[in-house]
Amino acid sequence: MFSREETSRIKEEFWTTFGRYMSPVPSVEGNKINWINYHTGLKHVHFRMITESKSALIAITIEHRDLEIQSLFFEQFLELKTLLHATLQEEWHWKLHETTSSEKIISKIYKELNGVSVLNKAQWPELISFFKPRIITLDEFWSDAKYSFDSLR
Template sequence: MYSKAQTAQLKQEFWTIFGQYIAPQLSADGLKINWVNYKTGFKHLHFRMQADQREAVIAIEMAHPDPGIQELMMEQFRTFSKLLAASTGDVWEWQLHHTDEYGKTVSLISQTLTGVSVLNKADWPALISFFKPRITALDEFWSSAQYSFELFRQG
């Protein structure tokens, strides 16, 4: 069992190592970006990577405070579901109006890797192998799809 400080330190160490590992990778548009804190350019729309003691999750998170706007965003993503699948080579889980760990209603398009722990350094290669191709594929997808989301830019 790890203390809160040890847990926080291991998580920070993992994300630092992951960030250093992926830093040389340019975006689909040929730009140098911060992969760990990926910016979509849209308020309330995030690409999230999370890892804890049991699993790793990568997600497109729609966090607009209006559930109706979240639903519209989800519908817009559904129109691009084939492009998302083609870019990533994966099937994604779609969750409309999910309650996150803070009690906030968000909508998610996600993938989960179970049976790994960010606290176990032996799992870090599996975590990196899970996150890297998916975040770069999301970037490739977003490079093409983002222009169809302009109506959500201010919201």
């Protein structure tokens, strides 16, 4: 069992390692990009990579406080579901209005990898292999799909 500080240090080390590994990879448009803190250009839409003690998750999260507006964003993503899944070459899970552990209501589209721990450095290659192709493919999807959200800006 790791202390809170040790857990935080190991997670920070993982994300630093992942960031260095991804830094030479340009965006689909050829630009330098911060893959860990990917900016969609929409205030309440984020691409998140999350590590837990027994799983990893990559997600598109919609975090607008107004649930009706959040629903509009989710519906727009639903319109692009076929394109998203075709680009990713896999199906993702879709959740409208989920309450987080911090009591915040979000919507998310996500893929989860169970049975891995960021605290186990031997599993870091598996985590990187999970995150890398998906965040790159999300960037590819977003380079076309972002224009569909212009009316919601």
